[in-house]
Amino acid sequence: MTERALYFRQPSADAMVRSILNGSKTQHRQPMALGFPLALSSGPALDWLHPNTEPEKQSYGFWFNDRTAIVSPFGGPGDYLWVRECFAYGGGTNGKPIVYRADWPELKRPCDSGKPYGGGFPDEKWSPSIHMPRDASRITLLVKRVWVKHLQDISKEGAIAEGLSKCTKDDGRLWKYGIPDRDGLPGTDDDGWPWREWQVDPVEASLRLWNSIYAAKGFGFDEKPLVWACEFERTPR
Numbered sequence: 001m002t003e004r005a006l007y008f009r010q011p012s013a014d015a016m017v018r019s020i021l022n023g024s025k026t027q028h029r030q031p032m033a034l035g036f037p038l039a040l041s042s043g044p045a046l047d048w049l050h051p052n053t054e055p056e057k058q059s060y061g062f063w064f065n066d067r068t069a070i071v072s073p074f075g076g077p078g079d080y081l082w083v084r085e086c087f088a089y090g091g092g093t094n095g096k097p098i099v100y101r102a103d104w105p106e107l108k109r110p111c112d113s114g115k116p117y118g119g120g121f122p123d124e125k126w127s128p129s130i131h132m133p134r135d136a137s138r139i140t141l142l143v144k145r146v147w148v149k150h151l152q153d154i155s156k157e158g159a160i161a162e163g164l165s166k167c168t169k170d171d172g173r174l175w176k177y178g179i180p181d182r183d184g185l186p187g188t189d190d191d192g193w194p195w196r197e198w199q200v201d202p203v204e205a206s207l208r209l210w211n212s213i214y215a216a217k218g219f220g221f222d223e224k225p226l227v228w229a230c231e232f233e234r235t236p237r
Contacts, residue, residue: 007084033058083139159206177205
């Protein structure tokens with residue numbers, strides 16, 4: 001089985017990391033960027049590609065005429081994903097511990113600002129998640145399932161599993177779903193949503209989250225994109 005890196009896109013990257021850490025995020029979706037139409041009903045099925053080769057050369061994706069056409073970005077069941085996140089060496093390397101931006105509510109410096117960020121590490125700066133090396137990652141995920149669907153087909157259960165939080169402000173008369181601040185409550189102190197933007201329907205909340213990340217890239221909900229989806233569990237590996 002193989003390992004692949006996984007990182008989350010802004011503006012909710014840190015929130016997605018925290019949702020994995022607290023156990024609320026067990027699924028992830030990202031656009032399937034195709035240069036041609038794909039009919040799921042009559043097209044190829046997901047399976048291991050080249051199953052007769054050595055395990056390290058296998059990959060998970062679609063069969064097209066006995067050759068690889070689309071390979072899963074998540075690998076297949078039994079593979080591993082290690083999470084890249086925005087970090088800094090307040091140590092870890094050369095005797096300094098590693099700190100993670102998702103854990104620090106008072107730190108709001110852009111990753112590439114080059115400015116001191118305080119918190120006891122005045123000479124350090126945040127490094128973007130894409131630059132995180134494997135040995136700095138604290139989160140490893142075991143892939144349990146991979147599939148391809150249109151974004152519009154997401155279920156309520158799937159939407160919640162994307163890492164949404166559930167909150168009430170009137171003793172349970174009205175519950176809404178959304179992305180919280182680091183304190184777990186609606187707000188805009190960090191990367192959360194204000195209460196007015198939380199949704200009663202978790203599917204609507206997940207689509208709002210999706211559009212905030214992908215609409216400007218041409219993969220918004222109205223475009224009816226195909227998405228890669230995976231289900232995972234955190235593992236101590």
